[in-house]
Amino acid sequence: MRAASVKRKTKETNVEVELNLDGVGTNDISTTIKFFDHMLATFSRHGFFDLMVKAEGDLRHHVIEDTGIVLGEAFKKAIGGGKVESGEREKTVRFGYAIVPMDESIARCAVDIGSIGGEGRSYTVFEADFSKEKVEDINTENIPHFFNSFAMHASFTIHVYARGENEHHKIEAIFKALGIALDKATRIEERR
Numbered sequence: 389m390r391a392a393s394v395k396r397k398t399k400e401t402n403v404e405v406e407l408n409l410d411g412v413g414t415n416d417i418s419t420t421i422k423f424f425d426h427m428l429a430t431f432s433r434h435g436f437f438d439l440m441v442k443a444e445g446d447l448r449h450h451v452i453e454d455t456g457i458v459l460g461e462a463f464k465k466a467i468g469g470g471k472v473e474s475g476e477r478e479k480t481v482r483f484g485y486a487i488v489p490m491d492e493s494i495a496r497c498a499v500d501i502g503s504i505g506g507e508g509r510s511y512t513v514f515e516a517d518f519s520k521e522k523v524e525d526i527n528t529e530n531i532p533h534f535f536n537s538f539a540m541h542a543s544f545t546i547h548v549y550a551r552g553e554n555e556h557h558k559i560e561a562i563f564k565a566l567g568i569a570l571d572k573a574t575r576i577e578e579r580r
């Protein structure tokens with residue numbers, strides 16, 4: 389099964405992630421940060437990943453960063469968990485992209501999850517200007533930070549380009565686009 393469970397405990401945070409790439413989008417998210425819970429749930433739903441995230445820590449910045457690390461490790465492990473005998477790992481699509489509007493906002497996301505069995509290419513490009521320092525209970529500067537720690541630990545290349553007026557819409561469109569792009573990239577291509 390292409391699934392993984394990863395736990396990470398440090399002096400700053402305690403994070404637990406369970407991920408199933410071949411899920412239906414059910415989720416159980418609890419990070420102590422409401423807006424972040426909302427974003428991870430929307431990511432799971434639109435990516436059709438079954439996702440459980442339990443995270444807590446001293447500071448919100450640490451919880452978001454470390455959740456990115458553990459989620460990245462879970463993706464890396466789950467993709468590597470494809471059946472070797474059926475060639476499932478090698479048949480992974482690899483590239484995925486999505487353009488998602490949300491009212492006045494629009495987000496584009498493109499991913500390269502790497503040649504399976506290879507080292508992957510960790511890289512993040514995040515181009516979105518936030519005019520507000522805060523959205524709900526999250527600092528907007530933590531959003532690109534999350535994408536960076538996720539990409540680094542999953543060994544993914546992730547490009548994000550977004551614009552809009554409403555920060556909530558803009559960030560939500562970004563997480564939906566990431567879910568859809570990763571859903572495409574992690575599919576099995578039988579022609580391969």
Ligand SMILES: [Mn+2]
Nearest residue numbers: 426556557560
């Ligand atoms: Mn919303």
